[in-house]
Amino acid sequence: MDLTPFKPFFDQLDRTALAAWRSALEAAVLARLGPGAHGDLPQWEAALTELPDLPESTAVLDASCVGLRGADPLSEAMEAQLRETLMRLHPWRKGPFCLRGLHLDTEWRSDWKWDRLAESLTPLKDRLVLDVGCGNGYHAWRMLGEGARLVMGIDPTLLYVVQFQAINRYLGRDCLSVLPLGIEDLPKGITGFDTVFSMGVFYHRRSPMDHLLELGRLLRPGGELVLETLVLEGDGERVLVPPGRYASMRNVWFIPTLEALEVWLARCGFVGVRVADVTRTSREEQRSTDWMRFQSLPDHLDSEDPDRTIEGLPAPTRAILIARRG
Numbered sequence: 391m392d393l394t395p396f397k398p399f400f401d402q403l404d405r406t407a408l409a410a411w412r413s414a415l416e417a418a419v420l421a422r423l424g425p426g427a428h429g430d431l432p433q434w435e436a437a438l439t440e441l442p443d444l445p446e447s448t449a450v451l452d453a454s455c456v457g458l459r460g461a462d463p464l465s466e467a468m469e470a471q472l473r474e475t476l477m478r479l480h481p482w483r484k485g486p487f488c489l490r491g492l493h494l495d496t497e498w499r500s501d502w503k504w505d506r507l508a509e510s511l512t513p514l515k516d517r518l519v520l521d522v523g524c525g526n527g528y529h530a531w532r533m534l535g536e537g538a539r540l541v542m543g544i545d546p547t548l549l550y551v552v553q554f555q556a557i558n559r560y561l562g563r564d565c566l567s568v569l570p571l572g573i574e575d576l577p578k579g580i581t582g583f584d585t586v587f588s589m590g591v592f593y594h595r596r597s598p599m600d601h602l603l604e605l606g607r608l609l610r611p612g613g614e615l616v617l618e619t620l621v622l623e624g625d626g627e628r629v630l631v632p633p634g635r636y637a638s639m640r641n642v643w644f645i646p647t648l649e650a651l652e653v654w655l656a657r658c659g660f661v662g663v664r665v666a667d668v669t670r671t672s673r674e675e676q677r678s679t680d681w682m683r684f685q686s687l688p689d690h691l692d693s694e695d696p697d698r699t700i701e702g703l704p705a706p707t708r709a710i711l712i713a714r715r716g
């Protein structure tokens with residue numbers, strides 16, 4: 391992969407007075423796409439080129455199922471070709487997406503998370519937004535659907551970048567992209583976002599305060615942070631550091647209580663901290679489907695005690711906190 395799929399977004403940066411970001415972002419993206427970026431990339435790129443053209447349709451960004459609506463159903467042959475080609479980008483974790491009747495029933499009901507946070511956000515209309523760890527861009531599309539001016543999604547997992555490109559082949563939006571970058575790859579001069587989302591990323595970072603400070607630096611003063619992460623239920627300032635895996639995940643480093651999280655945010659320069667939601671992740675929200683055939687949450691919970699993971703740790707509960715850069 392070269393810079394071609396990202397060009398419309400970079401051109402858009404030029405048009406929105408963010409031209410100064412372009413060369414540094416291009417260099418960062420190219421560094422990630424170098425030789426050996428991912429052994430399966432050529433196959434994924436081949437799938438992209440074999441996606442069928444679909445009849446004229448209307449893009450839907452502001453509904454649970456992001457995608458394309460049209461008057462008539464697709465022909466059976468065309469739907470089969472679309473399904474088979476998109477399946478070559480398995481596993482589809484974030485969604486759902488609906489393309490002219492083809493329903494990509496993804497591992498996560500990401501729309502449920504969106505529903506839990508949307509009411510609490512400062513409206514996104516005309517805002518410059520960054521979504522850190524955006525996966526295939528499902529929530530980023532919802533942000534655009536709320537009227538954001540420009541949404542930059544970043545995610546270091548190349549398959550999710552390619553999944554974004556597959557969906558955007560049909561939705562054709564230039565003011566949104568998923569760049570193959572981790573937060574640590576963002577060039578220094580990038581800052582000034584009105585809203586920054588970090589959802590499902592915090593507990594994967596080894597250094598919690600550094601992540602919060604980085605998120606703060608990306609915002610303009612007064613800009614809004616939306617932080618979604620695993621929390622420990624109960625009172626007091628406590629932190630669980632899993633001794634090994636957590637719900638089978640190797641890279642979960644810390645799970646704080648809400649009280650601890652609020653103190654961390656304040657120490658890192660955030661003000662007006664609000665808890666928008668606290669929800670135990672259910673077996674209905676994260677599960678295996680046709681589009682994600684590997685194991686999922688129900689396999690990682692204790693079959694006899696729904697309050698515990700298979701490691702005997704508290705089952706996943708996630709909180710959404712909203713705060714402003716002071």
Ligand SMILES: Nc1ncnc2c1ncn2[C@@H]1O[C@H](C[S@+](CC[C@H]([NH3+])C(=O)[O-])CC(=O)[O-])[C@@H](O)[C@H]1O
Pocket residue numbers: 484500503522523524525526544545546547550571572573574588589590591594618
């Ligand atoms: N250093 C990093 N920088 C940026 N992203 C990273 C990094 N490391 C991993 N990721 C990415 O962070 C995402 C975490 S999933 C959340 C998706 C979405 N936000 C959601 O809220 O559904 C977790 C979950 O399932 O909740 C993955 O796509 C990683 O590739």
